[in-house]
Amino acid sequence: MRRIYLDNNATTPLLPEVFEAMQPYFGERFGNASSIHQHGQQTRAAVEDARESVAALLGCRASEIVFTSGGTEADNLAIAGLVGAGDHVITSSVEHHAVLLACKHMEEMGAEVTVLPVDGRSLVDPDDVRRALRRNTKLISVMMANNETGVLQPVDEIGRIAAEAGVCFHTDAVQAAGKVRIDVKRIGCDALSISGHKIHGPQGVGALCVRKGLRLQPLFYGGRHERSRRAGTENVPGIVGLGKAAQIAKEVLGRGDDKKMAAMRDRLEQGILAQIEDAAVNGDGAARVPNTTSIHFDHIDGEAMVIALDLKGVAVSTGAACSSGAIEPSHVLVAMGLRADQARASIRFSLGKQTVAEDIDIALALVPETVARLRELSPTYRKTALSS
Amino acid sequence: MQSTEQTTETIAVAMSGGVDSSTVAAMLCADGHNVIGLTMQLWNQRRLSGKEGMPESVQGRCCSLDDVYDARRVAQQIGIPYYVVNHEERFERDVIRPFVAEYVSGRTPIPCSLCNNHLKFDQLLIVAQQIGAERVATGHYARVAYDEARGRWLLKRPADASKDQTYFLFGLTQEQLSRTIFPLGDMTKPEVRELARRHGLALAEKPDSQEICFVPGGDYKRFIDAYLAEQGEGLPDTAGELVTTNGEVLGEHGGIHNFTVGQRKGLGVATGSPLYVIQISGANKQVIVGGEEHLYSRTLRARRVNLISVDDLREPMRVAVKIRHRHEPAAAVLEKTGADEILVTFEEPQRAITPGQAAVFYDGDVVVGGGWIS
Numbered sequence: 043m044r045r046i047y048l049d050n051n052a053t054t055p056l057l058p059e060v061f062e063a064m065q066p067y068f069g070e071r072f073g074n075a076s077s078i079h080q081h082g083q084q085t086r087a088a089v090e091d092a093r094e095s096v097a098a099l100l101g102c103r104a105s106e107i108v109f110t111s112g113g114t115e116a117d118n119l120a121i122a123g124l125v126g127a128g129d130h131v132i133t134s135s136v137e138h139h140a141v142l143l144a145c146k147h148m149e150e151m152g153a154e155v156t157v158l159p160v161d162g163r164s165l166v167d168p169d170d171v172r173r174a175l176r177r178n179t180k181l182i183s184v185m186m187a188n189n190e191t192g193v194l195q196p197v198d199e200i201g202r203i204a205a206e207a208g209v210c211f212h213t214d215a216v217q218a219a220g221k222v223r224i225d226v227k228r229i230g231c232d233a234l235s236i237s238g239h240k241i242h243g244p245q246g247v248g249a250l251c252v253r254k255g256l257r258l259q260p261l262f263y264g265g266r267h268e269r270s271r272r273a274g275t276e277n278v279p280g281i282v283g284l285g286k287a288a289q290i291a292k293e294v295l296g297r298g299d300d301k302k303m304a305a306m307r308d309r310l311e312q313g314i315l316a317q318i319e320d321a322a323v324n325g326d327g328a329a330r331v332p333n334t335t336s337i338h339f340d341h342i343d344g345e346a347m348v349i350a351l352d353l354k355g356v357a358v359s360t361g362a363a364c365s366s367g368a369i370e371p372s373h374v375l376v377a378m379g380l381r382a383d384q385a386r387a388s389i390r391f392s393l394g395k396q397t398v399a400e401d402i403d404i405a406l407a408l409v410p411e412t413v414a415r416l417r418e419l420s421p422t423y424r425k426t427a428l429s430s
Numbered sequence: 431m432q433s434t435e436q437t438t439e440t441i442a443v444a445m446s447g448g449v450d451s452s453t454v455a456a457m458l459c460a461d462g463h464n465v466i467g468l469t470m471q472l473w474n475q476r477r478l479s480g481k482e483g484m485p486e487s488v489q490g491r492c493c494s495l496d497d498v499y500d501a502r503r504v505a506q507q508i509g510i511p512y513y514v515v516n517h518e519e520r521f522e523r524d525v526i527r528p529f530v531a532e533y534v535s536g537r538t539p540i541p542c543s544l545c546n547n548h549l550k551f552d553q554l555l556i557v558a559q560q561i562g563a564e565r566v567a568t569g570h571y572a573r574v575a576y577d578e579a580r581g582r583w584l585l586k587r588p589a590d591a592s593k594d595q596t597y598f599l600f601g602l603t604q605e606q607l608s609r610t611i612f613p614l615g616d617m618t619k620p621e622v623r624e625l626a627r628r629h630g631l632a633l634a635e636k637p638d639s640q641e642i643c644f645v646p647g648g649d650y651k652r653f654i655d656a657y658l659a660e661q662g663e664g665l666p667d668t669a670g671e672l673v674t675t676n677g678e679v680l681g682e683h684g685g686i687h688n689f690t691v692g693q694r695k696g697l698g699v700a701t702g703s704p705l706y707v708i709q710i711s712g713a714n715k716q717v718i719v720g721g722e723e724h725l726y727s728r729t730l731r732a733r734r735v736n737l738i739s740v741d742d743l744r745e746p747m748r749v750a751v752k753i754r755h756r757h758e759p760a761a762a763v764l765e766k767t768g769a770d771e772i773l774v775t776f777e778e779p780q781r782a783i784t785p786g787q788a789a790v791f792y793d794g795d796v797v798v799g800g801g802w803i804s
Contacts (some may be wrong), residue, residue, distance in 0.1 A: 343560070344555070345513075345515055345516060345557075346515070346557050346560040346561060348559040349466075349515075349557075349561045350560055350562065351559055352511070352513075353466070353511060353562060409553045415560060416560045419556055419559050419560050420556075420560075421556070
């Protein structure tokens with residue numbers, strides 16, 4: 043059975059070039075990047091090269107990059123690092139849990155939190171951001187691209203509002219990096235999170251870009267690594283991998299591969315909508331990253347759909363997975379105003395650099411027959427079909 | 431035994447993380463079937479933990495992360511695809527709420543039967559079919575067989591009488607039975623553990639679960655308190671009078687949900703001869719008590735009846751009837767008294783016939799059907 047991977051918003055396969063770049067750092071180049079000797083100097087150089095590649099992808103200075111264990115740590119560092127008791131934070135209801143729950147924790151620690159609603163396309167209204175500002179507002183955290191719908195938030199506008207108000211702006215760009223061009227100066231953000239494994243780099247590494255001069259409370263205490271912003275010996279192979287993945291992502295965006303990916307995604311989306319009735323795109327009409335489409339198919343159970351497609355060799359996903367592996371209705375889709383049954387009937391298809399036209403052909407052959415079978419066996423679908 | 435059929439088919443196994451269902455998965459896999467492991471996530475044990483006197487941490491209970499972990503490890507070991515499917519909403523609606531409502535109205539419910547009828551052999555069967563498995567196998571101790579002569583699927587008692595779970599399965603329809611496999615029906619529990627050991631399953635020695643899966647420690651009163659408090663409903667005031675069978679008021683009681691028919695302890699009154707709960711009257715909140723002789727009754731009415739071995743009761747039928755899980759079936763005659771009602775008349779009076787429990791009818795090893803005691 044040919045296995046088709048259309049869950050690249052969950053994680054992406056490591057590019058062979060990235061793997062190759064990392065390999066020496068599992069072997070002969072083992073030095074601690076903080077050591078004085080030649081072993082240390084060698085890995086230090088590799089870490090700094092990677093820092094420059096990541097900075098180049100984001101349009102910031104190398105010294106503004108803090109390497110972390112991933113996107114979650116980057117988000118937590120930005121929020122817990124910038125917000126204290128008595129401060130006010132503005133965020134949105136469609137953020138990743140790494141942001142939402144970090145804000146909730148800060149609320150428990152004495153901060154005030156405003157969670158902004160979104161419209162039917164999952165967009166935050168910049169006017170809502172402006173209206174939510176208070177005298178003690180310290181931080182606005184709104185994501186760049188949503189992990190479930192791929193919808194791009196108006197971050198440039200939110201960045202201007204933050205700058206006018208003299209408030210810090212953090213954006214979680216984990217799902218935007220490598221898919222759309224990112225320029226922290228254009229966004230006007232003070233902090234921006236990315237993750238290695240969402241851009242065909244390794245798992246277990248990410249970065250937070252922090253504007254020069256911004257004081258950040260660290261999450262951990264220990265050595266003075268990462269300019270005292272993140273203690274702990276560097277994950278050198280991971281950082282090298284992230285650097286290589288960032289370099290490739292920048293090249294690929296420069297070549298316009300994002301347009302090719304959007305064309306493939308659109309073919310998948312249009313093909314599904316043409317063949318299956320009572321299906322609609324979540325976030326339709328909003329600007330989206332080129333690799334993602336989230337579609338709800340009325341009268342199906344998304345969970346059963348994911349299992350059925352997996353058994354046919356197609357890997358997709360529904361809402362966020364919880365710890366036991368079972369699926370709860372997505373807070374993002376519910377916040378957009380989808381009914382619980384529509385949220386539960388939603389499937390996310392997300393393409394990657396490795397996705398080829400044949401993958402889309404196979405998905406277009408298997409998805410309609412799977413939806414048909416699920417509906418045939420759905421008690422609610424039969425009821426509706428009989429009554430209409 | 432169905433699992434030894436020569437043909438290969440795709441079978442979904444309902445895996446709870448216990449020895450029985452894990453062994454079923456290993457057996458069917460060894461027989462060459464395409465096995466898919468499914469665990470139903472039915473209840474979040476952390477939801478009520480620490481509330482209203484509920485234990486803070488719950489270990490090794492149904493739907494706990496530990497059990498899902500165990501089931502997943504077995505699936506990985508035997509090399510089958512494995513998925514957790516979430517049916518928490520449905521479980522709350524069809525099992526938890528009726529369970530609480532029954533207790534509050536003075537009956538003694540059996541959630542396992544509700545779960546089998548509404549979740550395991552309904553929702554799970556649908557998911558199984560949707561993902562390409564025509565049949566579901568579980569670790570229940572029971573047997574299914576097709577009777578050519580009658581043209582019906584039969585539910586039969588298992589080889590290991592001490593593990594017989596047919597009492598909880600009386601609600602299965604013909605369609606459900608036709609899609610169900612009970613591979614442990616011909617085995618005893620020690621044989622199952624031995625087979626688990628031979629398959630190298632690490633949980634071969636895992637203890638059996640006995641209590642109601644969502645009620646840790648078996649304290650259902652605390653569970654009801656905690657659930658109602660969480661729902662913001664509060665326990666309805668069901669305090670009332672404690673009355674003898676002669677109508678004499680002996681005192682007050684704190685709420686009918688604290689009592690069950692046949693109960694002797696905790697009545698809060700001291701009398702010369704031992705008193706038992708004879709009847710609980712939800713309508714006027716009375717708990718009626720009396721001597722043991724009043725506990726015996728010769729008849730009961732079963733409603734919401736499901737018939738298995740016969741399609742209808744056209745004339746009275748002699749059977750043996752079980753009125754609770756641990757009850758020796760007693761000889762009785764069934765008579766249809768309404769569209770969905772059967773009158774059961776026992777040869778000998780039976781002790782503590784309890785509304786809310788099931789009456790399950792047997793003809794030898796064959797389950798004729800069953801209904802809910804009203």
